[in-house]
Amino acid sequence: MLDDKIREDIISAATGVFETYGLVKVTMLDISQASKKARSSLYYYFKNKTEVFDAVVEKKMKEVFDSCSAMLSKEASLTDNMETYHINKLKAIKDMVRQYSLVFRDLRHDPSLLFLKMRFMLEDENALIDKVLRWAIEKKEIKEMSVQDSRFLAETMVVALRSFEQEIVLFDRFPNFEEKLTWVIAIFCNGLK
Numbered sequence: 001m002l003d004d005k006i007r008e009d010i011i012s013a014a015t016g017v018f019e020t021y022g023l024v025k026v027t028m029l030d031i032s033q034a035s036k037k038a039r040s041s042l043y044y045y046f047k048n049k050t051e052v053f054d055a056v057v058e059k060k061m062k063e064v065f066d067s068c069s070a071m072l073s074k075e076a077s078l079t080d081n082m083e084t085y086h087i088n089k090l091k092a093i094k095d096m097v098r099q100y101s102l103v104f105r106d107l108r109h110d111p112s113l114l115f116l117k118m119r120f121m122l123e124d125e126n127a128l129i130d131k132v133l134r135w136a137i138e139k140k141e142i143k144e145m146s147v148q149d150s151r152f153l154a155e156t157m158v159v160a161l162r163s164f165e166q167e168i169v170l171f172d173r174f175p176n177f178e179e180k181l182t183w184v185i186a187i188f189c190n191g192l193k
Contacts (some may be wrong), residue, residue: 007045010035014052022102063122064092069128078136079189086161088176130154144191
């Protein structure tokens with residue numbers, strides 16, 4: 001029977017190991033020693049280092065998502081909600097890139113791997129942006145649209161802004177990203193009126 005506490009202990013220990021050594025150099029032995037668990041215990045919860053790393057990434061991305069989504073308000077405008085969410089999300093990701101610089105250095109050598117890791121929470125983010133769009137429709141802030149159209153629009157916006165995020169994370173582009181992001185969101189929101 002899996003024990004969630006032990007699994008969380010392993011993930012917490014692995015987080016520190018990845019921060020210190022990056023992704024490539026870390027072994028299951030390193031994670032075992034940091035978590036003070038036998039390697040057999042690690043393999044009971046995770047098949048390999050990649051699964052441990054995925055659990056760490058998922059936990060970190062969920063923390064960012066939960067923190068940023070908690071800042072949204074049904075009373076706020078579509079523009080304000082979109083700016084609040086995306087600017088704070090990007091700031092949190094940039095902080096993560098600084099904190100886990102060795103991991104991101106390793107991931108930059110394999111952009112497809114980074115791309116896969118950035119897809120965590122995609123469905124949750126699509127649903128959140130769709131909810132923000134539905135709030136704006138309810139307040140008659142933007143034109144009425146079908147549920148299918150708002151879902152499509154939410155997914156399109158998320159994909160477009162994630163592409164922007166990847167440019168910032170992978171290539172350190174757009175140092176003044178807040179200004180550029182505000183501009184893109186204004187174009188998006190004004191086009192829906």
